[in-house]
Structure formats: C-alpha cells, structure tokens
Amino acid sequence: MTVQEAKFEYLLRLGDSSLIIGHRLSEWCGHGPILEEDIALINIALDFVGNATSILGYAGQVEGKGRDEDDLAFMRGEREYRNLLITEQPNGDYANTIARQFLFDMYMYFLYEELKSSKDETIAAIAVKSHKEITYHLRHTSEWMLRLGDGTAESHERLQNGLNDLWMFTSEMFDMDEVDAILIKEGIAPDLTNVKASWEKRVHEVLTEATLQIPTTTFKQKGSKEGKHSEHLGFLLAEMQYVHRAYPGAKW
Amino acid sequence: MDDTKQLEAFEAKIASGAKIEPKDWMPEAYRKQLIRMMSQHAHSEIVGMLPEGNWITRAPNLRRKAILLAKVQDEAGHGLYLYSATETLGIDRSELLSQLHTGKAKYSSIFNYPTLTWADIGAIGWLVDGAAIMNQTALARGSYGPYCRAMIRICKEESFHNRQGYEIMxxxxxxxxxxxALAQDALNRWWWPSIMMLGPSDDQSPNSDQLMRWKVKMESNDAIRQRFIDRTVPQADFIGLTIPDKDMKLDAATGHYSHGPINWDEFFEIIKGNGPCNAKRLKARVDADKNGAWVREAATAYAAKQTKEKLVA
Amino acid sequence: MTDSQWPVWEVFVQANPGISHKHVGNVHAADAEMAIQNARDVYTRRSEGISIWVVPANTISASSPEDQGAFFEPSNDKPYRHPTFYKIPEGVKYL
Known part of the structure; x- marks a missing residue:
C-alpha cells in the first residue's frame, strides 16, 4: 500500500465517522427534550457535516480520480464506508444518544489533538479548526453525562443502560492496521496507544463523577476498517443517498 | 389613575409611536390578543421545523444539507425568541406549550401540508418564508416592544432563508x-397554501379598528397578500416557472397582479384540524415533550443537588 | 415539579473587546453552565459575541414605570452635570 493510498483510506475513516454521526444527530431535529437542546444538537450536527465536507473533499484530492466530497458521500455503498460502528448506532433515547456522543467526542478530542501536529498540512489545518468545535461538543456532552448520571434514578438507569450497550463498540476506535502503520511512520497520523490511554483516563473520571459504573463488557465489535458494518448503516445510507442517486449527474 | 385615564394615556403613547414595554399598564384585551398572536407565531416556528427537518437526512448534497441544518436551527431560535417575548406578558413557556399540545393554541396552517420532494424545501424557503417576511416586517413596526425586537432579529435572519429557497428553485x-418538473410541481402545490397563510380575506376577517389603533395588527391580510403576490410573480417568471393560477394577470393601470378565487374552504378545514398533516405534526410535538420530560427532570434534580453542595461547602 | 421548562436566564453578550455587555434576550436552563452554553448556541450563531453573562431572571430587580417621574425627571433640571453647560472661550485648549 502506498502512502497516498493509506492517506485516502485514513481520510475516509475520519470523514465518514463525522458524516454518519452528524446524520444521526440531525435526526433529533425538532424532537429534542427542550427547545434549547434542539438548537444545541443541530449546532453539533452542523459542525460534523462541515468537518466531513472538508475531510472528504481532501480525500477526493488525495485519491486523484476526480471524485469530490459529494461523490464520496453519496455514491459509495455500505461496504465502502469506513465510519466507526459506534457512529451508525441508532439514537435510542436521549441518554443513549448522549452516551454515544460522549464516548465518540472524547475519542475525537484526543485524536484531533494529535492530528493538529500532523505533517500533512491540510490535515493539520482541518484538525486545528475541528479541535475547537470538538472541545465545545465534549463540554456539552460531559455536562449532560453528569446531569443524567447524577440526576434522577430514572436518568441514571437509562444512561447506564446506554453505556453498557455501546461499550462493545469502543475498542475498535483504537485498533491500528497497515494504514495507521504507514501514516505513523510518515508523521501524518498518531499512534493510537496514547489516545487510548488518555481516553480511558478521562472517560473513567467523568463516569465516576457521574456516579456511573464502568461497563464490564469484554466483548468487542469491530469491522468498520474493512467496511463491515452493522445492519443499521444500509438503511441510513439508503435514506441519505436516494435523492442524489435518483437524478444522476444533476446539480443542486 | 382610573382605567379610562390609563387607557387614554396608553393609546396616546401608541399614537406617538412609542413602544409599550412589559411593565407598562395595558388593557387586558391588548395583553390577551398579543399572547394569542405571539404564541401562535412561536408555535409556527417550532412546528415548522418538522416538515423541513424531514429533508435534512435526505438533502441531495453536503452543501444543501449544511444550509438546511442552519436554517432549521434558525427556526428553533426564532421560536425561542418569540416564546421569550410572549413570556414578558406574564405567561410561562410551559403553559404556552401545553396550550399547543392540547390543541387550544393554533399554529400556521401552512405547516399542515406535507413536504413530498426535495423541491418542497426550495418552495418553502421561497414562498412560505417570503410570505412570512412580508407579514413580519409589518409586525416589526407594531406597538409592543419585545415583539418588535424579536421581529427585527427574525427578519434579519429570515432573508437568508428566503434566498436559499429561491436558489434551490x-x-x-x-x-x-x-x-x-420537480420545481414546477412544488410551486403548484405550495402557491395557494402560501397565499392563504397570510390569513382570511378582509371581508371574512374584518380588522377591528381597535387592533389597528393599538398597532397589534399593522396591515390588512389582503394588503400583505397583494404585496407578496406582486413581488413573487416576477421571481417565478425569471426562472421560467408558472404560477398555477390561470386568472393571474398584471393590471397595467394599478401595477398589481389580480388573482383567481382562493379556496377558503380548504383553509378553514385545515384550521379546524383537517389538513393532511395536522395530526402527525401535533403528535410529533407532544411526543417530543413527553419523551423529554425525564431529561428535563434529571437536569433540574442535578442542578438542585449542585446548589445544595455549594451551600454545604 | 410544576415548570417543566427550567428557569429563565437573561443573557448579556459582549460583541467586541472593550465595550459593555449588552442584553440580548434570554434562555431557559437548569443550571448556569447550561445557560451559558444555550446562550452561546442561541445568541452567537452568527459570530455576534466574544463573552457571555447569564443572570437568573428572578434575581433582577427593576424600577417600575410609575417611578419614572420621581426617578428620572429630577435630573432634567441639572444641566450643569453635562460638559456642554459650560462656555469656554475660543482658543483655550484641552478642556
């Protein structure tokens, strides 16, 4: 695998995760628990769509086959998508959404902190911008972890259940393969060992403060790096892509 | 001061162009009418998020997706400003929402139509927001300070909505x-509802002199409708779309477009709750409120614990 | 729990460094941190601010319209509080 191929693959992983979680968050639009939170969730969704647009746009350039961000977002199928499994999991109740978002935001936070010093200037520039957004998202979701975890008995139970269900999707965030190895060597992508350690430490701290138990699930789901997803992604893409695909070549 | 004197002072203040502020004396009828209008407006913004929100996940490209997200977020913000302005009249948001959820309060008829294709997102921005702006710029000159300030802020933000809709079309x-064909179909379906949303014609809805004098209402429905039509028809011509009204023609003498008969029966059916989406829209709002109750409760409980801890420490 | 919409917080935004915070509206929030975040999302979506204050609405006290006369009119006949009250001969500088 060449560096260019590895970089393209890596960018898809980053961009697809943002796009898919942005899609899930946007499903809350108009259905949130209170008006202010509707506005907050849309803001976060918007940041993710923006991040995905930049990254997929750059992925298209790196690939060099004339595909732009829309071609990549709307014309690839389930097996070509590289988003983390956790991002495509359905929203569930509000606690489930907050748990999913918190675990992912914490990962993004430490990952993008590393990416800010990527030797690839475009990636570094995107990371600088995105890291500010993610810092805010993480603050928002961490606060909600405390409110729901240490709020009422009902909210505590819902959040604990959400965490327990999602835990099996967290370990693949830190898996590394040939793509990572090549890019680590080039100074383009970080070694995820440190990201993992930071993630575990902070997640444990927040969960403890929120009076929640660290889930004990040892079973691990993986596959996103090879495009092996849960069944949810197919439905999501069917919805996301159908207008674009129904009018081939149309401009919007 | 007795009521008659206060009423005189109140009317004189409005006539002079000054604004009425929340703590000022106001007639009960003024307060009631404003609460009715402003909350209806606020409800329209948040119910209006639903037909458009429908299409965020299906937008045809990433740029359109981001624009639509930002637009629907604005609608939520506008709902928030308007609830906040209404609350200055001494009623709180939970009460206003319960009026919506129990069907006691209304929202704009237009949001009871379905968004069937992507082109509907263009038609809504262009026509529905266009008509709304026409109405809101008039209301921004009204007499109640908090409502005017909300209107000014909203109008500023709405002009992007209007333009992005036209751009889509x-x-x-x-x-x-x-x-x-998608665009023409959307125009065919949204044209009449858009001109109806500006309210019943003047002969069916006599504007009381009082509401005009109190500057709660600034212009008659028909006057606003005429201005909307006059501005919109050339915009349709410009992009080669046809207004679905065979009687529409420009009166050279007045410079105004005349239009065919409006199907007011349809309008009043929808107001009564019999539109294509009334039940669906209301259910979505009621469900969101119900499903969010435990979340709001948890945040309140957590905040109470924090305050207690602070006091102890 | 009667009010299911949380308490109201008044929001003040500073648009640029060096100028005062200005009242822009309010938000509902369960606590101060949430009020700041909600204010950020609602009132600075278009880069309108660099700093936010939130104040629980029920802690604000206001003068009432009936006080207008007693409060504010007495200052109308004290023009000597304004610099334009004083005539300075032309040619005198830095005053």
Whole structure:
C-alpha cells in the first residue's frame, strides 16, 4: 500500500465517522427534550457535516480520480464506508444518544489533538479548526453525562443502560492496521496507544463523577476498517443517498 | 389613575409611536390578543421545523444539507425568541406549550401540508418564508416592544432563508427536465397554501379598528397578500416557472397582479384540524415533550443537588 | 415539579473587546453552565459575541414605570452635570 493510498483510506475513516454521526444527530431535529437542546444538537450536527465536507473533499484530492466530497458521500455503498460502528448506532433515547456522543467526542478530542501536529498540512489545518468545535461538543456532552448520571434514578438507569450497550463498540476506535502503520511512520497520523490511554483516563473520571459504573463488557465489535458494518448503516445510507442517486449527474 | 385615564394615556403613547414595554399598564384585551398572536407565531416556528427537518437526512448534497441544518436551527431560535417575548406578558413557556399540545393554541396552517420532494424545501424557503417576511416586517413596526425586537432579529435572519429557497428553485428550474418538473410541481402545490397563510380575506376577517389603533395588527391580510403576490410573480417568471393560477394577470393601470378565487374552504378545514398533516405534526410535538420530560427532570434534580453542595461547602 | 421548562436566564453578550455587555434576550436552563452554553448556541450563531453573562431572571430587580417621574425627571433640571453647560472661550485648549 502506498502512502497516498493509506492517506485516502485514513481520510475516509475520519470523514465518514463525522458524516454518519452528524446524520444521526440531525435526526433529533425538532424532537429534542427542550427547545434549547434542539438548537444545541443541530449546532453539533452542523459542525460534523462541515468537518466531513472538508475531510472528504481532501480525500477526493488525495485519491486523484476526480471524485469530490459529494461523490464520496453519496455514491459509495455500505461496504465502502469506513465510519466507526459506534457512529451508525441508532439514537435510542436521549441518554443513549448522549452516551454515544460522549464516548465518540472524547475519542475525537484526543485524536484531533494529535492530528493538529500532523505533517500533512491540510490535515493539520482541518484538525486545528475541528479541535475547537470538538472541545465545545465534549463540554456539552460531559455536562449532560453528569446531569443524567447524577440526576434522577430514572436518568441514571437509562444512561447506564446506554453505556453498557455501546461499550462493545469502543475498542475498535483504537485498533491500528497497515494504514495507521504507514501514516505513523510518515508523521501524518498518531499512534493510537496514547489516545487510548488518555481516553480511558478521562472517560473513567467523568463516569465516576457521574456516579456511573464502568461497563464490564469484554466483548468487542469491530469491522468498520474493512467496511463491515452493522445492519443499521444500509438503511441510513439508503435514506441519505436516494435523492442524489435518483437524478444522476444533476446539480443542486 | 382610573382605567379610562390609563387607557387614554396608553393609546396616546401608541399614537406617538412609542413602544409599550412589559411593565407598562395595558388593557387586558391588548395583553390577551398579543399572547394569542405571539404564541401562535412561536408555535409556527417550532412546528415548522418538522416538515423541513424531514429533508435534512435526505438533502441531495453536503452543501444543501449544511444550509438546511442552519436554517432549521434558525427556526428553533426564532421560536425561542418569540416564546421569550410572549413570556414578558406574564405567561410561562410551559403553559404556552401545553396550550399547543392540547390543541387550544393554533399554529400556521401552512405547516399542515406535507413536504413530498426535495423541491418542497426550495418552495418553502421561497414562498412560505417570503410570505412570512412580508407579514413580519409589518409586525416589526407594531406597538409592543419585545415583539418588535424579536421581529427585527427574525427578519434579519429570515432573508437568508428566503434566498436559499429561491436558489434551490433556480437550480432545479435550470437543471434537467426532471428537476424542472420537480420545481414546477412544488410551486403548484405550495402557491395557494402560501397565499392563504397570510390569513382570511378582509371581508371574512374584518380588522377591528381597535387592533389597528393599538398597532397589534399593522396591515390588512389582503394588503400583505397583494404585496407578496406582486413581488413573487416576477421571481417565478425569471426562472421560467408558472404560477398555477390561470386568472393571474398584471393590471397595467394599478401595477398589481389580480388573482383567481382562493379556496377558503380548504383553509378553514385545515384550521379546524383537517389538513393532511395536522395530526402527525401535533403528535410529533407532544411526543417530543413527553419523551423529554425525564431529561428535563434529571437536569433540574442535578442542578438542585449542585446548589445544595455549594451551600454545604 | 410544576415548570417543566427550567428557569429563565437573561443573557448579556459582549460583541467586541472593550465595550459593555449588552442584553440580548434570554434562555431557559437548569443550571448556569447550561445557560451559558444555550446562550452561546442561541445568541452567537452568527459570530455576534466574544463573552457571555447569564443572570437568573428572578434575581433582577427593576424600577417600575410609575417611578419614572420621581426617578428620572429630577435630573432634567441639572444641566450643569453635562460638559456642554459650560462656555469656554475660543482658543483655550484641552478642556
């Protein structure tokens, strides 16, 4: 695998995760628990769509086959998508959404902190911008972890259940393969060992403060790096892509 | 001061162009009418998020997706400003929402129509937001300070909505034949509802002199409707779309477009709750409120614990 | 729990460094941190601010319209509080 191929693959992983979680968050639009939170969730969704647009746009350039961000977002199928499994999991109740978002935001936070010093200037520039957004998202979701975890008995139970269900999707965030190895060597992508350690430490701290138990699930789901997803992604893409695909070549 | 004197002072203040502020004396009828109008307006914004929110996950490209997200977020913000302005009249948001959820309060008839294709997102921005702006710029000159300030802020933000809608329609109208057909179909379905949403014609809805004198209402429905039509018809011509009204023609003498008969029966059926989406829209709002109750409760409980801890420490 | 919409917080935004915070509206929030975040999302979506204050609405006290006369009119006949009250001969500088 060449560096260019590895970089393209890596960018898809980053961009697809943002796009898919942005899609899930946007499903809350108009259905949130209170008006202010509707506005907050849309803001976060918007940041993710923006991040995905930049990254997929750059992925298209790196690939060099004339595909732009829309071609990549709307014309690839389930097996070509590289988003983390956790991002495509359905929203569930509000606690489930907050748990999913918190675990992912914490990962993004430490990952993008590393990416800010990527030797690839475009990636570094995107990371600088995105890291500010993610810092805010993480603050928002961490606060909600405390409110729901240490709020009422009902909210505590819902959040604990959400965490327990999602835990099996967290370990693949830190898996590394040939793509990572090549890019680590080039100074383009970080070694995820440190990201993992930071993630575990902070997640444990927040969960403890929120009076929640660290889930004990040892079973691990993986596959996103090879495009092996849960069944949810197919439905999501069917919805996301159908207008674009129904009018081939149309401009919007 | 007795009531008659206060009423005189109140009316004189309005006549002088000054604004009425929350703590000022106001007649009960003024307060009630404003609460009715402003909350209806606020409800329209948040119910209006639903037909458009429908299409965020299906937007045809990433740029359109981001724009639509930002627009729907604005609608939520506008709902928030308006609830906040209404609360200054001494009623709180939970009460206003319960009026919506129990069907006691209304929202704009227009949001009870379905958004069937992507082109509907263009038609809503262009026509529905266009009509709304026409109405809101008039209301921004009204007498109640908090409402005017909300209107000014909203109008500023709405002009982006209007333009992005027209841009969508323009791209479709200039696109493939299939896209153009989508645009024309959306215009056909949204035209009449848009001109109806400005309210019953003047002969069916006599504007009380009092509401005009109190500057709660600034212009008659028909006057606003006429201005909307006059501005919109040339915009349709420009992108080669046809207004679905065979009686529409420009009166050279007055400079105004005349229009065919409006189907007011349809309008009043929808107001009564019999539109294509009334039940669905209301259910979505009621469900969101119900499903969010435990979340709001948890945040309140957590905040109470924090305050207690602070006091102890 | 009667009010299911949380308490109201008044929001003040500073648009640029060096100028005062200005009242822009309010938000509902369960606590101060949430009020700041909600204010950020609602009132600075278009880069309108660099700093936010939130104040619980029920802690604000206001003068009432009936006080207008007693409060504010007495200052109308004290023009000597304004610099334009004083005539300075032409040619005198830095005053």
């Amino acid at each position: 323009m791209h479709l109208a200039q696109g493939t034949p299939e896209q153009k």
